[in-house]
Amino acid sequence: MQGNRAPRWPDGLVGSITHTSQAALAIVTRSTAARSIGIDLEDATPLPHDLWDVVLTPAERARAHDGATAKRIFSSKEAVYKAQFPITGQRLEFTDLSIQFDGSHMRVDSTHPAVKPLLPKLHAQSIETHLGVYLSLVFIPAE
Numbered sequence: 001m002q003g004n005r006a007p008r009w010p011d012g013l014v015g016s017i018t019h020t021s022q023a024a025l026a027i028v029t030r031s032t033a034a035r036s037i038g039i040d041l042e043d044a045t046p047l048p049h050d051l052w053d054v055v056l057t058p059a060e061r062a063r064a065h066d067g068a069t070a071k072r073i074f075s076s077k078e079a080v081y082k083a084q085f086p087i088t089g090q091r092l093e094f095t096d097l098s099i100q101f102d103g104s105h106m107r108v109d110s111t112h113p114a115v116k117p118l119l120p121k122l123h124a125q126s127i128e129t130h131l132g133v134y135l136s137l138v139f140i141p142a143e
Helices: 049-055 058-063 067-088 116-121
Strands: 013-019 024-030 034-043 097-102 105-110 123-128 133-141
Touching: 013 067, 024 034, 034 067, 049 067, 058 067, 058 097, 067 097, 067 105, 067 116, 067 123, 067 133, 105 116, 116 133
Parallel strands: 013 034
Antiparallel strands: 013 024, 034 133, 097 105, 105 123, 123 133
16 A cells, blocks of 8 residues: 555556445456546445535535435545546545436546546446445546
8 A cells, every 4th residue: 555545556457445344345457458447335324414515516415315325425436536546646525526326327527627537438337235335336448
């Protein structure tokens, strides 16, 4: 692990790691297939309401009818962060990203200048697994 807490992968590989109290997951692929990937697992429990203003944009707060949806958005933003950081080196605020779901697919928007160029290439999904966790995956293909 590096000083910024990001995992260090051998040359030619990219990957991401995550864990909850119930499960741990790592994903690694060749850098010829992906420029970067990000994964996140979160227990499928409601995001406490006092964190909504920190994590959610105003538009997301309007769409998040419950703490479960808010927690899934949190997980999705964590995965996006993990995918973008090795490329941009930018630390983001949660509100730098906006997430919308269409089933398991998620659309990611950002006005952050370092992240915006990545958005057209980004593939992202988020599901609730049978283990009772949200799994979010972001894949940025190699150029």
